[in-house]
Amino acid sequence: MARVEPWWRTAAVYQVYIRSFKDGNGDGAGDIAGLRSKLAYLRDLGVDALWINPWYPSPLLDGGYDVADYRNIDPRFGDIDEAVSFIAEARNHGIRVLVDLVPNHTSWEHEWFEAALAAGPGSPERERYHFRQGSGPGGSEPPNDWQSVFGGPAWERAPDGEWYLHLFDISQPDLNWEHPEVRAEFHDILRFWLERGASGFRVDVAHSLVKEPGYPDVGDEANEQHLLSGVASSRHPYWDRPEIHDIVRGWRATLDEYPETMMVAEAWVFDLERFADYVRPDEYHQAFDPGFLEAPWNAEEMRTAIDESMKAVGGVGSIPTWVLSNHDLIRHATRYALPSGVDPKAWLLDGDRALMDSPLGERRARAVALLLLGLPGSVYLYQGEELGLPEVTELPPEVLEDPVWRRSGHNEKGRDGCRVPIPWTIDGASSGFGSNGSWLPQPDGWGERSVEAQDGTAGSMLELYRTALHLRREHLSSDLEIDWLDSPPETLLFARGSGVRCFVNFGSDPVPIEGDVLLASLDLEDGQLPPNASAWLR
Numbered sequence: 001m002a003r004v005e006p007w008w009r010t011a012a013v014y015q016v017y018i019r020s021f022k023d024g025n026g027d028g029a030g031d032i033a034g035l036r037s038k039l040a041y042l043r044d045l046g047v048d049a050l051w052i053n054p055w056y057p058s059p060l061l062d063g064g065y066d067v068a069d070y071r072n073i074d075p076r077f078g079d080i081d082e083a084v085s086f087i088a089e090a091r092n093h094g095i096r097v098l099v100d101l102v103p104n105h106t107s108w109e110h111e112w113f114e115a116a117l118a119a120g121p122g123s124p125e126r127e128r129y130h131f132r133q134g135s136g137p138g139g140s141e142p143p144n145d146w147q148s149v150f151g152g153p154a155w156e157r158a159p160d161g162e163w164y165l166h167l168f169d170i171s172q173p174d175l176n177w178e179h180p181e182v183r184a185e186f187h188d189i190l191r192f193w194l195e196r197g198a199s200g201f202r203v204d205v206a207h208s209l210v211k212e213p214g215y216p217d218v219g220d221e222a223n224e225q226h227l228l229s230g231v232a233s234s235r236h237p238y239w240d241r242p243e244i245h246d247i248v249r250g251w252r253a254t255l256d257e258y259p260e261t262m263m264v265a266e267a268w269v270f271d272l273e274r275f276a277d278y279v280r281p282d283e284y285h286q287a288f289d290p291g292f293l294e295a296p297w298n299a300e301e302m303r304t305a306i307d308e309s310m311k312a313v314g315g316v317g318s319i320p321t322w323v324l325s326n327h328d329l330i331r332h333a334t335r336y337a338l339p340s341g342v343d344p345k346a347w348l349l350d351g352d353r354a355l356m357d358s359p360l361g362e363r364r365a366r367a368v369a370l371l372l373l374g375l376p377g378s379v380y381l382y383q384g385e386e387l388g389l390p391e392v393t394e395l396p397p398e399v400l401e402d403p404v405w406r407r408s409g410h411n412e413k414g415r416d417g418c419r420v421p422i423p424w425t426i427d428g429a430s431s432g433f434g435s436n437g438s439w440l441p442q443p444d445g446w447g448e449r450s451v452e453a454q455d456g457t458a459g460s461m462l463e464l465y466r467t468a469l470h471l472r473r474e475h476l477s478s479d480l481e482i483d484w485l486d487s488p489p490e491t492l493l494f495a496r497g498s499g500v501r502c503f504v505n506f507g508s509d510p511v512p513i514e515g516d517v518l519l520a521s522l523d524l525e526d527g528q529l530p531p532n533a534s535a536w537l538r
């Protein structure tokens with residue numbers, strides 16, 4: 001008999017960027033009321049859990065990853081009682097809720113940081129953060145050469161002349177994880193949400209937290225690799241420090257007191273051996289796989305990414321956690337629409353729009369859905385991918401909110417284009433998102449991609465995801481086996497323990513298939529699987 005896996009090992013988790021999901025109170029931003037109104041939609045879609053992006057009080061200078069109070073809800077999203085009832089209600093729909101833990105930094109509006117600024121140099125209040133004297137004459141230069149992930153120096157000068165560290169925006173001062181009060185505080189925050197019914201946490205920049213004492217320069221070469229998606233994992237003064245793992249073990253011990261809870265790490269560590277350290281049995285339950293989502297549309301490279309990841313995390317007894325899109329990445333329907341070799345980020349800024357082949361991107365997004373959902377392990381889906389939403393590439397500069405746009409000196413467009421509010425209906429001012437507009441403008445034709453337009457429509461992306469998620473539950477989530485089978489060039493074929501096979505055609509010619517089709521991303525052509533298509537067979 002198949003072993004019964006803990007729920008999270010095979011879960012399909014749906015990421016809710018709450019500000020853009022559904023506006024319940026007509027202020028142009030999504031909220032808990034809106035989310036509650038869509039619980040039946042999420043249940044019927046067939047997801048096991050939700051990961052809610054930060055919903056805490058925040059000046060929203062980095063979309064809520066600048067947390068002012070970890071134990072409360074921003075009034076724009078609701079209040080704490082509503083959050084607690086929402087968690088319970090979701091559970092009644094069979095859906096668990098993961099909240100976002102942001103331990104590397106607070107907002108500059110957090111009471112600790114306000115106290116640190118007020119208390120001045122040398123005060124105990126400053127020790128919870130990283131305050132240093134500057135370098136150069138009069139300390140007028142930053143203490144070292146560290147760069148912010150969002151661009152510019154990672155240090156900002158306080159009015160009294162000291163500098164504070166912020167690996168992200170200046171509004172996100174880094175906490176000092178050597179400080180016992182910082183450590184105690186986060187144990188308390190974990191308990192706060194676990195006591196209120198949360199099933200666990202997605203942990204933000206899990207590969208940061210600890211900084212090397214003495215704050216040594218990193219040098220130019222390492223600085224080149226500071227970008228969110230490009231962290232190297234050689235010894236570095238602030239990424240992937242070995243001391244992180246002690247902190248994680250402490251959190252895990254707390255979670256282990258609450259049955260069926262889990263935590264998933266956002267750890268951009270590309271050395272897979274070091275990456276796997278995060279999912280050792282007494283650390284994180286999961287970590288988002290960094291390789292699969294970066295793999296280009298190519299059978300061999302996809303297979304290598306899958307194999308390497310399974311081998312690395314399998315080596316410590318864990319299973320992979322697959323993801324293709326999230327609130328930081330260019331949506332994959334757009335990434336796959338670009339010719340190979342084109343860097344999507346550079347293209348988004350000022351690339352030739354004629355390079356984008358949207359129908360091709362959509363075909364590939366359909367095909368990759370069955371690959372993603374056919375793999376063993378857990379998957380994370382980003383809101384809107386079930387509708388096949390593309391990146392919104394033409395947002396006018398004046399509406400961009402992502403600090404990346406500003407801090408990069410307008411050399412990076414930033415992440416607003418994957419955060420445009422969800423279209424729920426074909427018509428209506430904001431395609432059913434809310435009654436009063438949306439905080440980011442939706443492009444023309446957005447309603448044509450809405451839930452209403454796709455619901456019950458044979459061949460829609462939504463129906464493909466629904467069917468696939470339900471079939472996955474039935475046939476593909478009780479085992480963690482993957483068995484590669486021989487297949488024609490430019491295709492991938494693997495069997496799962498249940499006997500269901502997943503077949504993907506990355507090439508440009510149709511390929512013959514053998515077996516009964518359980519589900520196909522496109523109609524077969526004369527019994528053959530078309531290019532840029534996939535099928536589950538038995």
Ligand code: NOJ
Pocket residue numbers: 062063065102168204205266327328
């Ligand atoms: C990763 C989050 O996903 C991203 O949105 C945020 O800007 C940074 N961490 C900083 O918190």
